[in-house]
Amino acid sequence: MKISQFNIRNFKVDGGAMFGVVPKALWSRVYPADDDNLIPLSLRSLVIETEGRVVLIDTGFGSKQSEKFFSHFGIFGGDGLVEGLAKLGYKPEDITDVIHTHLHYDHCGGGIAINDKGKYVAVFPNAKYHVSKVQWEWAINPNVREADSFLKENMLPMQQLGVLNLIENEGELLPSIEIRFFNGHTRGQIVPIIHLPNGKKLVYAADLFPSTAHIHLAWNMSYDVEPLVTMQEKEQFLSEALEQDYILYYQHDFHTECSSLQMTPKGIRAGEKLTLLEVLN
8 A cells, every 4th residue: 555645725714614603712722813814724635556546535626616716715835636646656547536525616626627628527537536425415406505615517527427436335445445424514525544554544534624623522614514413423433533543634734734632631632743654654
């Protein structure tokens, strides 16, 4: 097994939206905001080579939307999607599997592009695009709360181009890659768990734990469609993760790539903060 990472993009969002009902006086101590109340987030992706498969987890915003669309996100830095893969030595044709944790535009937009003839094309032409069936059905008939996050140009071409694979069950999806479903942030979100050769388990935390600060059970995003479900899911998963010594890999935390977990007098919190390289060695 070989695991590599890159950061597709950095962007900025309202800190209050990322921490919901938690007062800024509390969350800003651990995740500082700028003068406009914006906090920086990352869009980290993993590439996993496992038994002949080359697996990419999440594809970022993509580039199909308008300049006005991107102006809302204060995008800065990052490697890009295809460019980031190239730095790791991969071409789009090398990818055999894309796991989209869910279909919000910042997680799946890069999988579909528009060619010079104005046609939708799969950026990874030899890959299957894996999405949970529950998330797919939820996204193509969106509720009012999430409608602006589910863009049809990101989703429907996957089906039309024949690259979509809908997943119905948890468990091993690909060699050494287990998936779990979570429903608080959005129905059918996938959280991949990578079984490392050194015996550790690396959890691609996606939007279940967008940052180390969100390990706190009550610190949740206003974007979550069912925050009480999020809290229950976090509590159950954190107990398992602490007991089995999982390492969390943070897709969105600008400041921290990975962490262990520890029990504190106030509950489970992030333990040692680590780089991915430290986890793999």
